[in-house]
Amino acid sequence: MKKIAVLLMALLVLILGACSGGQESDKKDSKDKKDKSAQTRTYKSENGSVKVPVHPKRVVVLSSFAGNLMALDVPVVGADAWSMSNPRFKEGLKNAKEVSEENLEQITELNPDLIIALSTVKNVDKLKKIAPTVTYTYGKADYLQQHIEIGKLVNKEKEAKDWVADYKKRAADSEKKIKDKIGQDASVSVIENFDKQLYVFGDHWGRGTEVLYQALHLKMPEKVEKMVKKDGYYALSSEVLPEYAGDYIVVSKDKQSDNSFQKTDTYKNIPAVKDNHVLEVSQKEFYFNDPLTVDHALDVFTDYFTK
CATH class of the missing domain: 3.40.50.1980 (Nitrogenase molybdenum iron protein domain)
Structure with a gap:
């Protein structure tokens, strides 16, 4: 009888263990499903x-x-x-x-x-x-x-919001320093020769335009502002470039492109060019308007305009 009682007790322990294991397994399966659904x-x-x-x-x-x-x-x-x-x-x-x-x-x-x-x-x-x-x-x-x-x-x-807040603060500091140096009313043009066509750009087309016009609040020449209103950029010939030139010019430049317009007398006689108010930047580095690009552009512009 003792042996039978021991066997029955052992069997009961096994049954309870199996039930407990099953419950744990069910809980694990449920958790896995929940974790999986939480992945999206x-x-x-x-x-x-x-x-x-x-x-x-x-x-x-x-x-x-x-x-x-x-x-x-x-x-x-x-x-x-x-x-x-x-x-x-x-x-x-x-x-x-x-x-x-x-x-x-x-x-x-x-x-x-x-x-x-x-x-x-x-x-x-x-x-x-x-x-x-x-x-x-x-x-x-x-x-x-x-x-x-x-x-x-x-x-x-x-x-993302933390970066935006910090960027705005840094841009405001730079704006004050720049305008103290070049004046409140100085204008800036951004030009680029892309695929054998010369362009000027508005305030939201990469090439540092967001930084210059939106963050630093530098002025755009009136004619540029008028002509870029529709598309954000405007194609023009090198002959009329002086009409779109500001007190300063930023040239977005790819060294492998045709930049022969810079060798013409028309370009050389633009007041900003004669005054050495031209900043050449890398087209590939300034092309976008993401945080890495605009942070770099802000540093470059702050250094250039305050030197």
């Missing part, structure tokens, strides 16, 4: 709600926003050609591959968990099948609000 969140994009990763780890950027992601310490595994050719992005994109919306296989191989692009991107429906895809219309939000919006997308809104 809903982001309200301009084209509707999109399920995106809570913490993106493999982002493909097809246009414009690589610098925003790098500033927020979000890993970029693929970026557009312009971003990849930017010397200031070299370190941050050292592990990224150059990608294009036209090469879907290449993007698929990178196994992205999020794709970001401009609204003009091609194959957007096919991109959505590869990974959650969010697009933005260029200029719909200003460059600071755009950074905050990307911060919302990648779950780093606070970090």
Whole structure:
């Protein structure tokens, strides 16, 4: 009888252990499911709600926003050609591959968990099948609000807002120093020869324009302001360039482009050129308006205008 009682007791312990183990297993399965569902969140994009990763780890950027992601310490595994050719992005994109919306296989191989692009991107429906895809219309939000919006997308809104607040403070300090040096009414033009065509730019077209006109509140020549109102930029011939020149000129320059306009008498006789009020900047380094680019531009402009 004793042996039977011991056996029954052992059997009871085994049964209770199995039940307990099953309950623990059920709890674990439930927790795993909950954790899995918590890995995505809903982001309200301009084209509707999109399920995106809570913490993106493999982002493909097809246009414009690589610098925003790098500033927020979000890993970029693929970026557009312009971003990849930017010397200031070299370190941050050292592990990224150059990608294009036209090469879907290449993007698929990178196994992205999020794709970001401009609204003009091609194959957007096919991109959505590869990974959650969010697009933005260029200029719909200003460059600071755009950074905050990307911060919302990648779950780093606070970090984005902190950068914006700090940037505004630094820009205000620079504005005072610059205007104390060059005066309150000094005007600045931004010009570039792109694809054999000369352009002047408004206040939201990269090339440092956001910093000059929006952050530092430097003046744009009246004729430039009038002609860029429609598109944000204006194409012109080198012969009429003097009409669009401010007291200072910023030349966005790619050394491999045709910059022969700078050798003409028309250019050399512009008062700003004769007064040595010309700042040449790297087109590739100044092309975008993300935090990394505008921080660099702010430093360059502050140094130049206050020297």
